[in-house]
Amino acid sequence: xxxxxxxxxxxxxxxxxxxxxxxxxxxxxxxxxxxxxxxxxxxxxxxxxxxxxxxxxxxxxxxxxxxxxxxxxxxxxxxxxxxxxxxxxxxxxxxxxxxxxxxxxxxxxxxxxxxxxxxxxxxxxxxxxxxxxxxxxxxxxxxxxxxxxxxxxxxxxxxxxxxxxxxxxxxxxxxxxxxxxxxxxxxxxxxxxxxxxxxxxxxxxxxxxxxxxxxxxxxxxxxxxxxxxxxxxxxxxxxxxxxxxxxxxxxxxxxxxxxxxxxxxxxxxxxxxxxxxxxxxxxxxxxxxxxxxxxxxxxxxxxxxxxxxxx
Amino acid sequence: xxxxxxxxxxxxxxxxxxxxxxxxxxxxxxxxxxxxxxxxxxxxxxxxxxxxxxxxxxxxxxxxxxxxxxxxxxxxxxxxxxxxxxxxxxxxxxxxxxxxxxxxxxxxxxxxxxxxxxxxxxxxxxxxxxxxxxxxxxxxxxxxxxxxxxxxxxxxxxxxxxxxxxxxxxxxxxxxxxxx
Numbered sequence: 001x002x003x004x005x006x007x008x009x010x011x012x013x014x015x016x017x018x019x020x021x022x023x024x025x026x027x028x029x030x031x032x033x034x035x036x037x038x039x040x041x042x043x044x045x046x047x048x049x050x051x052x053x054x055x056x057x058x059x060x061x062x063x064x065x066x067x068x069x070x071x072x073x074x075x076x077x078x079x080x081x082x083x084x085x086x087x088x089x090x091x092x093x094x095x096x097x098x099x100x101x102x103x104x105x106x107x108x109x110x111x112x113x114x115x116x117x118x119x120x121x122x123x124x125x126x127x128x129x130x131x132x133x134x135x136x137x138x139x140x141x142x143x144x145x146x147x148x149x150x151x152x153x154x155x156x157x158x159x160x161x162x163x164x165x166x167x168x169x170x171x172x173x174x175x176x177x178x179x180x181x182x183x184x185x186x187x188x189x190x191x192x193x194x195x196x197x198x199x200x201x202x203x204x205x206x207x208x209x210x211x212x213x214x215x216x217x218x219x220x221x222x223x224x225x226x227x228x229x230x231x232x233x234x235x236x237x238x239x240x241x242x243x244x245x246x247x248x249x250x251x252x253x254x255x256x257x258x259x260x261x262x263x264x265x266x267x268x269x270x271x272x273x274x275x276x277x278x279x280x281x282x283x284x285x286x287x288x289x290x291x292x293x294x295x296x297x298x299x300x301x302x303x304x305x306x307x308x309x310x311x
Numbered sequence: 312x313x314x315x316x317x318x319x320x321x322x323x324x325x326x327x328x329x330x331x332x333x334x335x336x337x338x339x340x341x342x343x344x345x346x347x348x349x350x351x352x353x354x355x356x357x358x359x360x361x362x363x364x365x366x367x368x369x370x371x372x373x374x375x376x377x378x379x380x381x382x383x384x385x386x387x388x389x390x391x392x393x394x395x396x397x398x399x400x401x402x403x404x405x406x407x408x409x410x411x412x413x414x415x416x417x418x419x420x421x422x423x424x425x426x427x428x429x430x431x432x433x434x435x436x437x438x439x440x441x442x443x444x445x446x447x448x449x450x451x452x453x454x455x456x457x458x459x460x461x462x463x464x465x466x467x468x469x470x471x472x473x474x475x476x477x478x479x480x481x482x483x484x485x486x487x488x489x490x491x
Contacts, residue, residue, distance in 0.1 A: 020394070034434060035435065038433075040385055041389060298384075
């Protein structure tokens with residue numbers, strides 16, 4: 001494995017590598033329960049968080065993950081940097097390269113920005129969300145959360161509900177779920193479903209019909225600004241048809257798992273009671289996020305060239 | 312790369328006797344087995360530690376807690392591993408103020424033991440850390456020695472020592488040979 005490894009989308013990983021991420025993440029969950037949560041694996045490596053879009057949990061999660069592995073972390077937020085003075089993306093990237101870092105975690109509003117970085121830099125690039133394109137670590141942590149709750153995922157049914165058109169969480173997640181052999185449904189108003197979905201994805205416009213069949217209900221965040229684009233007439237109407245509330249949850253299987261990538265709009269796509277219900281895995285997702293990002297950082301940065309060591 | 316056998320150095324009965332003797336020495340040195348914790352280094356240290364615990368139960372009538380340790384995260388040669396696999400570490404009890412015996416199959420450079428000690432210290436502050444190995448083949452790169460040794464085997468650096476254990480490999484034996 002002489003070539004440098006990147007994670008731009010979930011299909012950068014083979015099924016076997018996804019399995020290794022899951023296995024490593026399970027071990028890292030154990031590390032996170034230790035009295036001393038830091039392990040020395042990435043000592044001396046530097047990771048830069050390059051965020052051109054607001055983010056709390058993804059940035060914090062990557063930062064905690066890198067720090068628990070003893071890597072040094074630099075945070076770069078576009079709003080507090082030379083970007084405000086007009087520095088281009090490429091110049092910023094080259095500046096970071098000149099500082100000799102080992103990995104860049106990038107979030108950018110433009111799809112493909114991580115791919116550009118990969119062309120310009122000779123460091124490992126991890127995509128933390130690019131435009132409406134991909135969010136691979138979210139898909140992996142979702143997969144991990146589902147497996148912790150349900151065990152084997154083959155043949156299980158998941159419904160992604162809401163604004164799938166604009167959702168990189170759904171785009172990466174659907175790919176990951178299909179590779180895991182799951183039945184995937186896309187549920188939302190026609191204005192919020194993409195014209196093309198991967199083969200095998202079933203489409204529905206009626207949440208009530210779909211709910212009893214689901215093992216996992218994955219609620220997507222309604223981006224309120226989309227209302228102006230005509231995605232839906234009013235938040236109230238959207239909530240009436242697509243909000244996951246207690247009444248709807250009552251029609252689901254008892255073991256159903258409710259997920260949400262956060263931040264939640266309580267009272268819009270998900271009711272407060274459902275968000276805090278025992279079926280909700282929302283906080284489990286956050287915990288899984290740290291373990292899974294540790295696993296990804298470790299597997300991309302920890303190994304080197306050469307054969308299996310023997311000590 | 313495959314392992315080519317030059318000679319078989321320990322038979323099943325030799326392994327059994329060595330494990331029993333190590334258990335006796337551990338009990339003697341620690342005046343019993345009450346504050347002991349055995350910690351096997353993955354992979355083959357794990358079944359070895361279970362066998363030592365079994366022998367200690369017979370000798371002293373005490374159930375000694377057995378943990379297992381994955382040292383991947385503490386290795387100093389991660390850059391030379393192409394596909395590092397992280398497995399679970401598990402201690403059944405708090406190791407604070409206990410006498411912790413690290414158990415491994417082969418003691419060679421001492422780097423695994425260094426990594427294991429670092430990992431253990433991150434879990435607490437044991438009263439002592441001791442080391443039990445089935446085979447000591449020499450060529451240390453760190454100032455580390457074993458407290459309990461099944462067999463000392465002088466080797467050349469290019470030789471390999473392979474410990475086979477029933478639980479992992481289907482038989483109990485120690486071979487010397489080389490990678491081809």
